[in-house]
Amino acid sequence: GAVVSQHPSRVICKSGTSVKIECRSLDFQATTMFWYRQFPKKSLMLMATSNEGSKATYEQGVEKDKFLINHASLTLSTLTVTSAHPEDSSFYICSARVPGRGGEKLFFGSGTQLSVL
């Protein structure tokens, strides 16, 4: 299947610092990527849709100035958590649509566990 690579897998940072998470599509071009976050024992919540060459579309309640998304190429989208606080601690997962027979499917990166101290 399609491969979506996400890095880093785990990061611990101090409150007030910024953290960048990278999401790469390794064997296909992804014009659209999605960023989700997941709290323990909760479902995935869509944060934003990242479109190559244009501004990201954020879901209601997600601060665009806090969660900066850049989709500079067809294979790379980045999420930067700015001025991180403990409540930002969560599991962040990127995903990309892969076209194919039967329609498009969504594949996920391996996720990034962010812990803000």
Next chain:
Amino acid sequence: QKEVEQNSGPLSVPEGAIASLNCTYSDRGSQSFFWYRQYSGKSPELIMFIYSNGDKEDGRFTAQLNKASQYVSLLIRDSQPSDSATYLCAVRPGGGADGLTFGKGTHLIIQP
């Protein structure tokens, strides 16, 4: 608010039996339906997808869709301990939306 509902479980099934996972959705215009498996601390892995009413089989997995009842299910035959995980139902809403809406997941435990 477009919602996807799942029983959180845990659902306990003996090894070798059939595990039945259920999901309902609120958006009648939804077009695509997905089942993901997620192990603890890992990201979701696509198991099955279905677009048309009826059954779709892939190995030990069968997805069932009933759009009239807004209901989608996943059957796992010959359950194995390695099937123990959280199973997430996901729906692509109608209206041209891109992202998927996920249910909270059902925690499945296969008892050896």
